[in-house]
Amino acid sequence: MSRAAVLTGIGAMVPDRMVDNDEISTLVDTNDQWIRTRTGIERRYWADPGVSTGDLAVEAGRRALESAGVDSVDLVVMATSTPDQPMPATAPRVATDLGLGNIPGYDLSAACAGFIYGLHSATGAIASGSCERVLVIGADIWSTRLDPEDRATAIIFGDGAGAAVLRAGDPEEPGAFAGFDLGSDGAHKDLAVLPAGGSRQRSRGEPLREADNYLAMRGKEIFTHAVDRMAGSSTALLERIGWHTSDLDWFVGHQANARILNTVADVMHADRERVLLHLDRVGNTSAASIPLALTDAAADGRLQPGHRVLLTSFGGGLSWGSTALLWPDVAALAPAPRT
Template identity: 55%
Template sequence: MPTQEMRGAAVLAGLGAWLPPHVVDNHELSQRLDTSDEWIRTRTGIGQRHIVTPGMSTVDLATEAGALALRSAGSDQVDALVLATATPDQVCPASAPQVASRLGLTGIAAFDVNAVCAGFVYALATASGLIAAGAASRVLVVGADTFSTLVEPNDRGTVPIFGDGGGAVVLRAGTPGELGALGPFDLHSDGELADLLVVPAGGSKMRRSDDPTDYFLAMQGTAVFRHASARMAESSREVLRAAGWAVDEVDSFVGHQANVRILNAVAKHLGVPKEDVVVNIERTGNTSAASIPLALTDACVDGTLKPGDKVLISAFGAGLTWGSTALRWPELADVESPHREQRIVQAAAL
């Protein structure tokens, strides 16, 4: 357990991301849906997405991403694992203990956090709290989702948007002034607008339904766009104010990769130049809780994020939930691109 002097901040010490090998591009979708590559790109900025194949699950993606983050951190042990997901392998039990077991981390605290697309920011805040409280000195935070399993296969409004993936970071106890220290955090929700993004059936309120579409995601796209743009901008301003940063000090804005138009709208609200907005949605689609760590990984690998850079992070998801945080980018080792030939970890320990 950490000593009192170690509890000041959670510091980013490792980073990893993984995408399932099967890629579905816009041309393939246009063969079976009333859509086109131009229609999808114009409205979302997405060109392709990675999709799980039969037998592959959220736990698989989370395990792969977690293993890469641990390797990047040069560590094979943590005190806790927080998994951000809205698509667990089962309704019960939580998926985090299974991920921990596969990584050889049996016995540690492991639990799920569900704030949907804002889940990774919520999980970062949760893990930071564990470290600040002295309950853990090192935490593996994973965001993984298989949202392709929640979209109605013939719905051109949702199928092109969502992809599957996993991303993870290792946080260690450290001091607020060092590179990689996370915070401040700004978190919010509005349950009165829960119906804007909802899967109606399958939970305790509606366990079963005779309408098959009740088991798929229903989304009011126009309203979601409006709320996402405004809420992410408001939250980002709060974090900048708390951090004492001016907007023109931000080197990179890493927003949830839901839609390139939302990212551009948030940047415009904030006054962040387009060239400082990290965008990888063209190759991944909306990967929900995996979105932020996937974007961070891509930006780290391609050199966009450099040690000392001031990085602003913000996300918005169903619930409604949204939140933001900030950090100065650290020096990280062994960070691999998620766009590579891949394998699946099946062993109980690495």
């Protein structure tokens, strides 16, 4: 019988500092009603000075390990676009801080689709027989990479980390990932980009522009591509595994914008009541958004064992991906409510 990757633990972490829409309105020309109407976001959390992506990843990973009831894994896969530094990777440091020993660990960069890519990578490691358990972490701190005067990005992003423990198991048991659909399109690489620090920007031999230090996005175009790619990927996956939209208990998309998620549901003829929303409380947390949403929903009881769950994501690159599972009986460790 083939080996499957089975979700056995999940945990999440956000920073202490809560930033509501009223505070954002002191930075850019906007207001609470405009932000809620356009994005669905009410607040987000930003890391204090000295707190890194790796710090949040360690805490999320610790909670996921506790949720799974284990203190060891064979591999750490960390999805992030905001590592502690360009080199070395952040994952080995996270593994060390978690006391996991000299196991392999690597960073994976697929923007907001990173967590799904990480699950796919972990599933391959388990299916090959090289790993029995894998810790997958999605973590990003975008607050330090945002132009405080750019309304297109300043109102959207929050910081956070989410993690999941996967173990080898039976393809038919709850928690087993039923399949994946992934894709990318580099022709649209400039729709969301952070130039500073990369070899292309440095190879130009020109002085670093201040704008190069900040994330730049073309929001309207991103919206269209996000809807098309997540709906298409989700549909392709469901057809491959023999599920129907009507079978879904929860549709869990990348938490970027409530209008995007609702539009994807409409395109797929899915019930909007089944769209899991968490972005209102944390904003767009990039690679952390799906595990944060899952942890929160499992902790408060919305996600129940046996629920059929579809996960889908979209990010810069362009990159996108989807997977699905029957939700297992797992104890989710979410961050304590913050005010």
